[in-house]
Amino acid sequence: MTIQELEKLLQEPERENLEFKNKSSFSDDELFDYCAALANEGGGYLIFGIDNKSRTVVGTKLFQRTLQGYPGRILNVIDVRVKVEELPHPKGRVVIFQIPSRPKGRPIQSRGKYTYPMRAGESLTEMDQETLRVIFIEVDDDFSSKIVPSFLFNDIDESALKRLRELLQLRNHSYSQKTDKDILRALELMDDDGLNYGALILLGKKERIDQLLPSAEIIFEWRQEPNKISHDFRKEWRAPFLGIFDNVWKVISDRNIRIPIQEGLIQREVLAFNEQAIREAILNAITHRDYTIVSQSVFIKADPSNLLVVSPGGFLPGITPENVLDRQAWRNRRIAEVFQKVGLVERSGQGMDQIFESTIRDGKGLPDLSGSDSSQVSLEIPARVKDKNFILFLEKIGHEKQTFFSFGEIYQLELLREKRTLSDLKFKEKFLELGVVEKVGRTSGVKYILSHRYYQHEERPGLYTRIRGLSREHKKELILEHIRREGSGKKKDFKDAFPDLKTSDISNLLQELKNDEKIERIGSDRAGYWQVKDVSN
Template identity: 45%
Template sequence: MSVSIRQFEQWLQSKEKEHLEFKEAKQQYDLERLKKYCNAIANECGGHLILGVDDNFPHNVVGTNAFQNPLSLKKDLLDLLKLRIDIEEFFYIGKRILIFEIPSRPIGLPLQYKGASYMRVGESLEPMTPEQLKRIFDEAQPDFSAEICNAATISDLDEIAVAELRHLWSSKSRNPQILTLPVEQLFSDAELLVDGKLNYAALILLGKKESLGKLLPNAEIVFEYRSIESSIQAQQRYDYRIGFLSIHNKLWDQINLRNDVEHIQEGLFIRDIPNFNEEVIREGLLNAVCHRDYNLQSSVFIRQYPALLEIESPGGFPAGITLDNIIYKQYPRNRRIAEVFQKCGLVERSGQGVDKMFRLSIEEAKPRPDYSKSDAFSVILKIIGEIQDIKFLKFLEKVSSEKKIEWTTQDLLIFDDIRQGKTPPAEFQNSIIRMSDQGIIEKFGRGRGVKFILSKRFYTFLGEKGIYTRKKGLDTETKKVLIIKHLENHGKGTMEELEQIFPSLSRHQIFNLLRLLKKENKIQFKGSPKKGAWILL
């Protein structure tokens, strides 16, 4: 491991998250607690533990005197935890930092320390719950969809579904011979028939109603419609227990029956945006079929409301997938089903398509797909259909057209974060720099106090120049004048008073202003650190 200054500064600009933990440890750090942290981070798929940086955001580099013999510590951790942890002594602005690079546990195997597998819960370390241990053990399970169903025969498959498989695969591959292949050859080429026996993927995708009822009754999709979210009783309900390729279009048609359209005026023309984007909904349904846990006896549920659609599928996220990485990381729980979807052109790759769902939602100025209610036993996807900000939508389209830019998912996530007043993740740094150079977003502040806003052009387009000025804030010289004015009016000023003047600034940023004024010999600090105040010279 060799950490660059740029990498370290990117970490400083990030809040603590799943794979990054800061500890002040100015003089020392408890060895027992260090071992538990290493165990917990390894159980959470690895990451970095950094000593010598406080864990409050924005982070201050304080340096550490802990563990003066990293080589000996590395050996002790290997002996006790059975983990090869890299430890690097790193110096930043003259201060010693210890960086621990902790590898992930093996797939399907939680690591233990003194009889417990630890996890982080806020600032605490706790033994993993049975739910989380189950998720880890489930990682080692084989692909259920590739397993042979000994009782199934070709007569158990639905002719309409088989015809749909031929049609989709032939169209995707541009190979008309698929339309006339013998059935056994078709299934063998699709890896649905192995050594003359059908696997569960064949049943899930192509099975007849009565065959699924007998051989795999939980391979069912239940559709419910309610006109009010608080309603317990569904006004309409359909149970679909038949091969998915028989009904994938029917499911969309059912949803589209009550798909209200919003009319967006664009000059002389009107553009229609439906509540539920067809591509987003289809991706959500494909994910539910492809990634659900067929060892659980529950069904997939689709719950539709006028402006909300919810898809609930049995089983938590597949191994290695979290709320933080779901857009980019791919791990299909049922790979054989995913591969058939890919052959049929239903998905672009044997992955999740979640990035497409996020991109399309933001492009239509709708909230992002929401997985926050998911747990170890079910994945719950909420798709909200209402357009949140029509002006934002029009601005994206205008800039895209003028600059000939095709937005990536990462670009749109940056836009959406900044629009909501959030700081984009540090790992988006390259895209942020490019968008800033293009004049699409603006950066102000320095170091850990850096902030981003949408460009002046955006607020001019909205007719909200005043909001731009407020968000941009005062320049450094104007802020210094305000501090001087306060000291002239009141004779002195405390940090608490200055925070009232600059509510959007951190203490660190205010202190930088005071330091500049002190360097210019305009102010000085008088009194004790706790009770003193700044005065004019």
């Protein structure tokens, strides 16, 4: 924000999304509450260093040493990506928090004095149940199906329309007999009221997109080094998507890297940027982005290690990074249906599955959605092979046992590879039968690890030993050794010795030693202790 822009805000009448503060102290909980309240009001500014009554700059000493850390702290607490800046005004230091609007269907929750704060004059109050109910039942309209009154048939790009025909005729030759308008009606891009935003985004001439929906833009940046600040190459597309989609992939593919994978005498190659995964990620961004956010475009940022696709608008209500593979929802259903009908996607809702599956089968690990929040979806697709031995091992097992691993199965195995152990594992019966995983422990202490054969294949048997841990008999021997050395032992001693074990598991080990007549209990459960049993009598 510039000084001129601030001065303009100072002249505006007070409203629900503009708050000025002149305070010498302001707690973190107050800050979280105000940011959440402003987000719940549709977004706005929280500005420190301004006298609210006179609307003059008085300066502030708040957040002087900690300002840069607040965007991350606010994001962690209320899941809102806030922009923070310091403005050196001639009359004093001004601190500006710019808060985006909450997503449809989801009120922003805080952790301060209020659970769901909202504005009440110059102060805050708890959001009432009726307001909450109205928010929770909000439904995202299909933006892509809305009619654009000033967008006419003559505004359609001929080359994009030709590409649409080609894609349709590959799947159904009968489209060759249809007129252009018949095709648009069949795809529900046009009706008696006119053409909709789906038609504009997919087929509109560049100059009409510039005028009617300039946010329908894709920006690509390439960096030779992952942590480099400035880009080495940049290209922007604001044109009909069906006319540029192949070119977007070509620009990315021109920077592709071939990664050799050697297995014995056989060598094959994996591409850093898998075409299917990248195309799916771009289609996903075009389908799900929020086009009402007019100040942001779809960004694709790539370097030799990753490709990042960031699209405006957070996940729809009920969708999270954790359940994105199990739940489907569409912000722009009309566009999603067109992509399916022309064959750019096999079936709506499966794109994310295919992205995850391709990265796992290439040995690159899992895509990362952790950069997503209420204002954007951030999908980072790994480009480097992390563990070629893992995928080669699964291929070897599949060949030997004449079996195929489904996406759900390799996804579970990849989670196990990354986390090393899992207490709950889907498809465990099949994995145990194939010798892909092993079960360690008993009853409530059971965990699953990748098998010894995998770590032999990876030539890291020592890692297997560490992950598997001590055997049950070895743990009992250590307990017995402790009691002999110390003269006695309490349960808390063994909890210190085995911090990863549950209290019930330790009790079971002690009970087994007692049943073997090696130790005995002296005193009550709470105050008593264990000692070596005297078997001389």
